[in-house]
Amino acid sequence: MELQQERRSVYIKTMGCQMNEHDTEVILGILASLGYGEVHSVEEADLILYNTCSVRENPERKVYGHIASFRALKEKKPQLIIGICGCMTQQQVELDNILAKLPHVDLIFGTHNIHRLPELLERAASGERIVEVWDEGEEIVEDLPVQRRDPLRAFVNVIYGCTNFCTYCIVPYTRGRERSRDPEAIVEEVRSLVKDGVKEITLLGQNVNAYGKDLQTPTDFAALLQRLNTITDLERIRFTTSHPRDMKDSLIEAMASLDKVCEHLHLPVQSGSSRLLQRMNRGYSREEYLQLVQRIKQAIPNISLTTDIIVGFPGETAEDHQATLDLVKEVGFSSSFTFLYSPRQGTPAATMPEQVPEETKKQRIYQLIELQNQISSATLAGEVGSVRHILVESFDPEKGTLLGRTRNHYQVAVPGPAELVGRTIPVRITRSLTWTLRGELLDQDAAAI
Numbered sequence: 003m004e005l006q007q008e009r010r011s012v013y014i015k016t017m018g019c020q021m022n023e024h025d026t027e028v029i030l031g032i033l034a035s036l037g038y039g040e041v042h043s044v045e046e047a048d049l050i051l052y053n054t055c056s057v058r059e060n061p062e063r064k065v066y067g068h069i070a071s072f073r074a075l076k077e078k079k080p081q082l083i084i085g086i087c088g089c090m091t092q093q094q095v096e097l098d099n100i101l102a103k104l105p106h107v108d109l110i111f112g113t114h115n116i117h118r119l120p121e122l123l124e125r126a127a128s129g130e131r132i133v134e135v136w137d138e139g140e141e142i143v144e145d146l147p148v149q150r151r152d153p154l155r156a157f158v159n160v161i162y163g164c165t166n167f168c169t170y171c172i173v174p175y176t177r178g179r180e181r182s183r184d185p186e187a188i189v190e191e192v193r194s195l196v197k198d199g200v201k202e203i204t205l206l207g208q209n210v211n212a213y214g215k216d217l218q219t220p221t222d223f224a225a226l227l228q229r230l231n232t233i234t235d236l237e238r239i240r241f242t243t244s245h246p247r248d249m250k251d252s253l254i255e256a257m258a259s260l261d262k263v264c265e266h267l268h269l270p271v272q273s274g275s276s277r278l279l280q281r282m283n284r285g286y287s288r289e290e291y292l293q294l295v296q297r298i299k300q301a302i303p304n305i306s307l308t309t310d311i312i313v314g315f316p317g318e319t320a321e322d323h324q325a326t327l328d329l330v331k332e333v334g335f336s337s338s339f340t341f342l343y344s345p346r347q348g349t350p351a352a353t354m355p356e357q358v359p360e361e362t363k364k365q366r367i368y369q370l371i372e373l374q375n376q377i378s379s380a381t382l383a384g385e386v387g388s389v390r391h392i393l394v395e396s397f398d399p400e401k402g403t404l405l406g407r408t409r410n411h412y413q414v415a416v417p418g419p420a421e422l423v424g425r426t427i428p429v430r431i432t433r434s435l436t437w438t439l440r441g442e443l444l445d446q447d448a449a450a451i
């Protein structure tokens with residue numbers, strides 16, 4: 003008698019950036035085609051998969067701790083498959099460590115061979131210990147199944163990898179060289195997402211501004227935005243991340259003139275000190291960054307700027323830190339992601355002398371966070387009284403409120419009915435908190451319901 007294919011369960015933990023989040027959507031898509039459904043507890047799972055990040059040390063440590071704690075589960079349930087993928091597996095040191103310290107891991111694959119999962123999983127299920135990590139991506143594999151977590155908003159890869167080699171950063175070693183996707187494939191994907199009801203896309207790349215340079219027929223990111231802007235029924239286009247060095251005037255013009263491209267730009271500065279920027283190999287000075295910001299603000303008056311900052315890079319003095327604080331004030335970022343510098347083995351900064359003591363790093367980051375909080379609340383307070391369009395993403399039945407975001411990416415909660423989910427509606431901003439806004443439906447909308 004032939005048995006029906008058994009339903010299986012996967013627990014997947016995703017760490018790191020949006021690229022990893024999107025890889026998880028692809029992994030879940032592939033797994034769904036193999037009969038796996040997602041569960042949210044490890045006890046229920048037939049497959050536990052950790053999609054890891056290496057950008058800082060802490061999340062890596064957690065992976066070792068978590069996976070070690072699954073040993074008892076595996077003893078109870080020998081057919082359980084435990085897997086690790088993502089950026090950690092792409093580094094030889096971590097791979098060796100995983101193999102030595104976590105002998106109960108059955109399946110290891112990297113960032114370049116996700117499409118190989120069906121075969122790797124089948125072999126792992128038959129008892130073989132699978133370790134398959136590729137140093138570089140081959141041809142970009144198109145048309146993998148994707149299980150999207152959000153029906154209205156979707157991530158779309160435009161460029162893989164990074165060749166910038168900032169001296170602190172592990173990403174170029176874990177994601178390989180820059181490889182742009184063919185613009186036709188991107189446009190096709192977005193068209194089909196829109197057909198499925200997606201209203202907003204976020205274009206992903208470690209440096210989207212480098213898009214198109216490596217293609218056989220070179221193009222650029224501004225040209226891609228222009229093409230995507232013509233897709234009927236697509237409402238909003240966002241993208242991340244932009245490297246300040248590669249931010250061309252054509253992109254600023256595209257942002258200013260294309261109606262679907264939202265007025266939000268994530269522009270990581272990393273430090274306000276030119277001396278440190280040079281040591282980081284960022285390719286711009288404090289002055290160049292500030293001039294760029296000025297050009298952007300002139301062209302797009304209602305722009306919201308956000309950034310990433312590393313505190314305690316080797317050699318950072320009190321003056322360098324002050325320069326960062328001053329820059330944050332001068333630009334007026336609506337929010338910043340702040341990170342304590344974390345040495346990454348194999349990167350040049352890890353062996354630079356003058357590593358900054360932990361205590362100093364912590365004091366500096368607290369100061370920076372406090373300053374940013376003040377600026378963020380002032381920015382949001384400035385929104386009160388204005389009318390903004392929000393794309394309603396969800397409805398909270400307990401509070402009876404709709405949740406959505408403005409084009410600037412500010413989150414707004416508005417009392418209103420669930421039927422408005424998926425619509426873009428104008429709302430009046432009534433109150434501001436540190437991170438979010440409150441609003442009300444405009445009279446005509448309220449009346450129309």
Ligand code: SAH
Nearest residue numbers: 057170171208243270310311341342343344
């Ligand atoms: N490609 C993006 C960022 C990718 S990593 C860019 O260039 O902007 C996200 C952020 O993590 C970086 O912007 C940086 O602020 C931070 N980061 C990277 N390496 C780090 C390290 N070794 N220690 C602390 N923060 C780091």
Ligand code: SF4
Nearest residue numbers: 164166167168171173
């Ligand atoms: Fe890392 Fe720099 Fe590349 Fe961003 S641009 S991923 S910080 S090397």
Ligand code: F3S
Nearest residue numbers: 018019055056057089
């Ligand atoms: Fe982390 Fe890899 Fe993204 S190192 S930040 S998950 S590219």
